[in-house]
Amino acid sequence: MADEIIKKYGERVGYTVAEMEKFYEGGHRIRHLKRLVESAPLYTIEAEVVRSRNCNSGHVESQKIFLDVDGNLLTKLCPKKICVYLASQLVVPIAQINERLSEGHDPNDFHFIRYVRCPDVGVECFGYGDVMLKVTVVPRVS
Numbered sequence: 001m002a003d004e005i006i007k008k009y010g011e012r013v014g015y016t017v018a019e020m021e022k023f024y025e026g027g028h029r030i031r032h033l034k035r036l037v038e039s040a041p042l043y044t045i046e047a048e049v050v051r052s053r054n055c056n057s058g059h060v061e062s063q064k065i066f067l068d069v070d071g072n073l074l075t076k077l078c079p080k081k082i083c084v085y086l087a088s089q090l091v092v093p094i095a096q097i098n099e100r101l102s103e104g105h106d107p108n109d110f111h112f113i114r115y116v117r118c119p120d121v122g123v124e125c126f127g128y129g130d131v132m133l134k135v136t137v138v139p140r141v142s
Helices: 004-012 017-023 027-040 084-102
Strands: 045-053 065-066 113-119 130-139
Touching: 004 017, 004 027, 027 084, 045 084, 065 084, 084 113, 084 130
Parallel strands: none
Antiparallel strands: 045 065, 045 130, 113 130
16 A cells, blocks of 8 residues: 555656655655555644734634645635745644654644744834744644
8 A cells, every 4th residue: 555655646746766766765754655645634734823913914813724734735724815924833833743643643742832923023022913823733624
């Protein structure tokens, strides 16, 4: 089964024969893809706005941003506008979630960075606004 998953992945992303051979080195990529394929139909990553003040992009409390387990925005479920500065803060928690899934662990049981903040510090600190997201893994949303 893993070989079929890897073959389909390689075709989808356009790997050459040499790249496909290289892909098998180390084993971690095989394990990662196999487990993410198993997790994809089960989970969605949810980033919920838990605090928002003066956001120029219009993010408001209780608004949700949804991503698949690979970290791709599920645009049909997301707000029309998403601030790039806020979205960029999701990199580390999504990588942690990916790592936990690829190792067969509970994707929500990570220690750090369950919450992320827009790098804007707010008007009190010579910035403009302030937004905070809570990042969790939920049953698949479609």
